Amino acid sequence: MENDKLKRIIADVLSEVMSSRQAGNGHASAAVFRNNLNAACDDGEVPDLSAVDFSQILATPEPANGEAYLEIKRTSTARVGTWRAGPRYRTETYLRLRADHAKAMDAVFEDVPEELIDKLRLLKVTTRCASKNDYLTRPDLGRQFDEETSRLIKDKCIPEADVQLIVSDGLSSTAVSHNIADVFPAIVQGLELKRIKLGTPIFVKYGRVGCMDAITELVKSKVTVILLGERPGLATSESLSAYMTYGGFVGINEAARTVVSNIYKGGTNPVEAGAHIADLIERMLREKKSGIDLSR
Amino acid sequence: MRLKTRLNGESYAFKDLKTLLAKANEPKAGDRLQGIAAETVSERVAAKIVLSELTIGDITENPVIPYEEDEVTRVNIDGMNKKKYEEIKGWTIRELREYILSHKTSTDDLRRLSPGLTGEVAAAVAKIMSAMDLVYGARKIYCVTRCCTEIGQPGTLSYRCQPNSPTDNPQTILAGIMEGVSYGCGDACLGVNPVEDNVESTRRIADAVFDFMCKHDIPTQIVVLSHITTQMESMCKGAPLSMLFQSIAGTAPANDNFGVSRDLLNEAYALAREHSLGTGPNLLYFETGQGSEVSIGADCGVDEMTLEGRTYGFGRYFRPFMVNNVTGFIGPETIYDGKEMIRSNLEDHFMGKLMGLPMGMAPCYTSHSSIDQDDQEMGTMLLSLAGANYFMGVPGSDDIMLSYQDTSYHDDATLRELTGRLPAPEFHRWMIRMGLMDEKGILTDRAGDGSIFLV
Numbered sequence: 001m002e003n004d005k006l007k008r009i010i011a012d013v014l015s016e017v018m019s020s021r022q023a024g025n026g027h028a029s030a031a032v033f034r035n036n037l038n039a040a041c042d043d044g045e046v047p048d049l050s051a052v053d054f055s056q057i058l059a060t061p062e063p064a065n066g067e068a069y070l071e072i073k074r075t076s077t078a079r080v081g082t083w084r085a086g087p088r089y090r091t092e093t094y095l096r097l098r099a100d101h102a103k104a105m106d107a108v109f110e111d112v113p114e115e116l117i118d119k120l121r122l123l124k125v126t127t128r129c130a131s132k133n134d135y136l137t138r139p140d141l142g143r144q145f146d147e148e149t150s151r152l153i154k155d156k157c158i159p160e161a162d163v164q165l166i167v168s169d170g171l172s173s174t175a176v177s178h179n180i181a182d183v184f185p186a187i188v189q190g191l192e193l194k195r196i197k198l199g200t201p202i203f204v205k206y207g208r209v210g211c212m213d214a215i216t217e218l219v220k221s222k223v224t225v226i227l228l229g230e231r232p233g234l235a236t237s238e239s240l241s242a243y244m245t246y247g248g249f250v251g252i253n254e255a256a257r258t259v260v261s262n263i264y265k266g267g268t269n270p271v272e273a274g275a276h277i278a279d280l281i282e283r284m285l286r287e288k289k290s291g292i293d294l295s296r
Numbered sequence: 297m298r299l300k301t302r303l304n305g306e307s308y309a310f311k312d313l314k315t316l317l318a319k320a321n322e323p324k325a326g327d328r329l330q331g332i333a334a335e336t337v338s339e340r341v342a343a344k345i346v347l348s349e350l351t352i353g354d355i356t357e358n359p360v361i362p363y364e365e366d367e368v369t370r371v372n373i374d375g376m377n378k379k380k381y382e383e384i385k386g387w388t389i390r391e392l393r394e395y396i397l398s399h400k401t402s403t404d405d406l407r408r409l410s411p412g413l414t415g416e417v418a419a420a421v422a423k424i425m426s427a428m429d430l431v432y433g434a435r436k437i438y439c440v441t442r443c444c445t446e447i448g449q450p451g452t453l454s455y456r457c458q459p460n461s462p463t464d465n466p467q468t469i470l471a472g473i474m475e476g477v478s479y480g481c482g483d484a485c486l487g488v489n490p491v492e493d494n495v496e497s498t499r500r501i502a503d504a505v506f507d508f509m510c511k512h513d514i515p516t517q518i519v520v521l522s523h524i525t526t527q528m529e530s531m532c533k534g535a536p537l538s539m540l541f542q543s544i545a546g547t548a549p550a551n552d553n554f555g556v557s558r559d560l561l562n563e564a565y566a567l568a569r570e571h572s573l574g575t576g577p578n579l580l581y582f583e584t585g586q587g588s589e590v591s592i593g594a595d596c597g598v599d600e601m602t603l604e605g606r607t608y609g610f611g612r613y614f615r616p617f618m619v620n621n622v623t624g625f626i627g628p629e630t631i632y633d634g635k636e637m638i639r640s641n642l643e644d645h646f647m648g649k650l651m652g653l654p655m656g657m658a659p660c661y662t663s664h665s666s667i668d669q670d671d672q673e674m675g676t677m678l679l680s681l682a683g684a685n686y687f688m689g690v691p692g693s694d695d696i697m698l699s700y701q702d703t704s705y706h707d708d709a710t711l712r713e714l715t716g717r718l719p720a721p722e723f724h725r726w727m728i729r730m731g732l733m734d735e736k737g738i739l740t741d742r743a744g745d746g747s748i749f750l751v
Contacts, residue, residue, distance in 0.1 A: 060745045069471065069747035076461060076468040079692020079704075080475045084744045087479075087709035089692070097669070097693060101701070104663035136628040136664060137325050171664050231627075232663045233699030 049092070050099050059083040059090060077235045100234040107174035107229070107237035108136075111205070116177060120184055122167060122203035123156055125149050129206035143210030143250075150218055153202065157219045161199030163191060163281055164221035168207030172229030175240040179263055179270040183227065183240065186274020187281075194282050209243050209257070216248035223284050224248050225277065230261065238264040242277050246290035256291035258284070297354050301346050308342040313350075314360040317416070318599035319343035320423045322639050325632035326590040326600040333599075348424050352392060353385035355417050360598045360606075367548040371558055372414040372609030380412030392421045396433045396650070406437050410652040415546070415609030418647040419602040427639065430646040431682040437649040438683060443574035443617040444538050445515045445722045447484050447685060448654050453717035454686040455708045456620070456656065457482035460489045460697035464497050466504035472691050473508060475746030478732055479705035480712065480739065481689030483723035484618060484656065485517035485538065485581070489697060493522045498530040498537075506536035506573075512730075512749060515722040517574060517617070519581055523555060524564055531571045538574040539617050540564045541581040544610055546603030549594035551610075561614050578617035578654075584608070585622040586640045587630025600630065604644055608651040618686065619648055622658045624672075625700055627665055634671025637661065641675050645682055656686035660702045669693070669701070676703055680711045687711070705744075712737055 058070045058081040073081050082093040089097070109132060117124055126149065128134075128141040135142050145153065157164070165187065169176055184201075191198055199221050204211050212226040223246050230239045240263040245256060258280060263273040284290050299316060300309040310316040318332040320343035327333035334340035356376075359369045387395070395401055395409075422430060440448040447454045459472020469488055476482050486505050490497045498520045505518050517538035520527065524542040531537050542561070543554050551557060561580065568579035584607045589595040595603060604623075611619055623640045624631050631637050641659045648655035659675035661667035676687060693704040711717075718724050718737045727733035732743045742748060 060747065063745050063747040064742075065747040065750040068750040069474075072467045072471040075465065076463075076471075077696050078459070078461070078468055078472055079694050080471055080746060082692055084706060084709075087706055087713060087739065089704075089706055093692065100694070101663060101669065108664045137329065137632060139329075139629055231699065233696070234663070234694045234701070235696055235699075237663075 049096055050103070052096070054079070054082075054096065057081075059093075097234075104232040104234055104237050107172040107232045110173045112169050112173045112176045112203070116180065117167075117203045120167070120180065120201070122201050123153070124203050124205070125153060126205040127207055127211055132206070135206040139208055142206055142208035143214065145211070145214055150214075153215060153218045157200040157202070160220045162197040162222050162285055164199040164215060164219050164224045165201040166204055166207070166212055166215060166224065166226040167201070168204040168211065168226055168228040170207065170228030170241075171231045172237050172239070174232070174237040175229030175264065176227070178238045178265075179240045180227065182270035183263060183274045183277075186271045187225070187277050190275050190278025191281065194278065196281065196285065210250075212243065212245065213248045213250045213252055216245065217250060222246060223281050223290070225281065236264060236266060239267060240264060240270075242273070244277070244280060244284065244290055246284040246288060246294075253291075256293070258290045258294055297350060297358070299346060301342050303342040303345065304338045306338060306342075308339060308346070310343060310346060313355065313358050314598055316343050316347055317360065317420065317423070317602045320347045321599045321601050322423075322636075324586070324600055324630070324636055324640065325628055326587040326595075326630040329629055330590055330595060330597065330599075332597065344424050347420055348390040348393075349388055350420070351385060352381075352387050352389070352413070352417050355389070355420050356381065356385065356414050359414070359416060360602060361547060361596050365548075366596070367558055368546055368551065368606050368610045371613050372416070372606055375609065375613040376414055377411035380409065384409065384412050389417075389420050389424060392417070393424055393429070396421070396436075397429065401436075403436050403438065406650070407652065410650060413651065415605035415607065415647070415651060416602055418608065418650045419605030421650075422605070422643045422647050423601070425646070427642055427678070430642040431678060434646040434649045434682040439649065439652060439654040439685065441578040441617045441654045443517050443576060443578050445483070445517065445720055447618070447720045449721070451717055452720050453680065453684075453712055453715060454484040454720050454723075455481040455689045456484045456487045456618075456686060458487055458489070458688050458690050458695065458702070460690075460695055462491060462697045464491050464501060466501065469501060470504060470508055471746060473505065474749040475691065475744070476689050476705050477514060478743050478746055478748060479689070479709045480719050480727055480733055480743070481705045481708045482514070482516055483720040484686040485519050487519040487521060487541070487581075489521045491697060493526055495526060495530045495533065498522045498526055499533070499535040502530065502535045502537055508749075513726070515726055524560065525555070528564055528567055531567060536573055538572055539579045539581050540568050540572070541583070543583040543588070544607055545584070545588050545594070546606035546610070547589050547594050547596050547598070549596070550589040550592060553592050553594055558613070565614055574617070578615055580614050580616040581618050581620065582611045582616050583620045583622060584611065584644070585625055586644065587623065587626050591626050591630055601640070601643055605647045605651075608648050608653055612651050612653060617654065618656050619653045620656045620658060621645065621648065622660060624660045624665075624667060625658070625662065627662050631665070631667075633665070634667045634674070637667050637671060638675040638678065641679060642682065645679055645684055649683075654685045657684045658688050658702050660700055662700045672701065672703070673707070676707060676711065677714070680715050709739055709743070
């Protein structure tokens, strides 16, 4: 009895499959297929996944209290309420994670555009790192210059200036490209208004924070400021920091640096940061100190 | 000690044990940065061969940093059982490897062996083991610990729910916990890294998490990962904390830099015994990882894997509830790529288990490294096979406070299904009561909806 029943079910299923296959071979379905193919090749665009604000979207299909949960979700970029496919991410969640990570990685591995450096008339130099890979694995080389570069810096830069400005790619070129055109002129204007003597600004490729100390020793500036890209997170790759010293030297204590961090449109506004940095420089020159000593 | 050999037509002589251990290490960026890594593949293998013929006694009695000079060395040796050591000190490292892997050696045998070893011996044997050796050896050893609840039993896999907020906002933290526990993540602990390292912030976060835990009767631990002295002060003032957290490292200068010492940890343990929510006996939570010493210039010329072994010898002394390895967190100057990250994680898990520690793993990556999501998931699956006690659970892999990527709630749920392991028993019963999981550990349709706690 059981066997007969099973056989009947299998026969039914098979006949259904066969009949649907035959229908699929007809001319009508070939036309549908061609139409679909045309639709796939039209000029339309797949929507930009990186433009979606997921903090406003709760993907849970039947939430127990969606409204209340979404209200909390809106207050941060935490990837909650994304729901699941089995125990895994939904496709959109997975691809957006990959997209955000891609943006962060590109920020590290891309270079700052040459035009931007030229536009700001920065003297271009490179640390002892020969490649991005050197830069990432040899923090010591990212703080040093070879003899030829040291001589170039000495020859081309105004010595003993009140302020030496430096821009460097750091861990995020994106941070430099997004903010420097706003923050750099704001600092320069601020200093001009205060009649503070500015040295020859430098762009350092593959620079760590400590390269500012080597430059200070070469040009003998009083205050030295380096603007460089921070380690990128998935939420933003645009964050820039400014490190400042008074009377810097190679081996200076980290606590002697004054820091303004989180400079980007979602953090400290770049133009305002520029003005703030100019004020800090004025104070450092007046009080002849920086870092923890300055805060006291 | 014989520190010379001939291999593939070349002679190799190693200056001392420290050099030999460094050269025998698999490729690691931190060792290259220090300039102590093997220069050729043959040199690396020659070092492994020489190392395999040294005895447990050779290594124990010639620590890479002298006993008189370094507290980590002292704690490794002071915490070692001398009777067991006397019994095994004549074994070569080759014999130790084969003893660990032998079918005749049981879990109980390995647990009795463990107190006779220092971290440097654990590192030495791991240096002559392949990836599968490390998984197979570790798989034999399990480590059960108890704070408020018990974790680490065979057949279980636990998680720390890590819902960090970049502004210490209790709402963001609670939303992460609601969703996390609905996926079954949080049986090891609900653990939050605060942005502001002060008593007020630690207290505020602990209070919010504790209220939620009490309201829903969740059987787990609470920890807020500020500096241990901040937590101690918070606990004294009544903050509801189950255990005390601290990062530890493999040299005294590195521990100095972290602001931690044997005395401080003894004091912390005594305080927790009196004032913690946890009834113990395990009341501490340590974080470790290869490369932390070299990244702050406190490596004393020792390779990063040997230092990690020493860290476990230091941690063992204080009988922690959980030890959390985060090799991969610092960046490419210490761990260069996915291969180095996965290999290091397998080594760390094995060394920790061999030293008798409750090893939880956080195979993770930062965006300035070439390590990616696939590397991380491959590492995690291998560590599950090796029997790691627990992993992290971060919403969507993205820690929006610490800016790095770790395992997610989704990964946690998947790993339990893949390995057929269950949450810690009390937590499992709670999930069944809440209608989130069945007896066999399969999630119900409700799982993944954090808003069930807002009704």
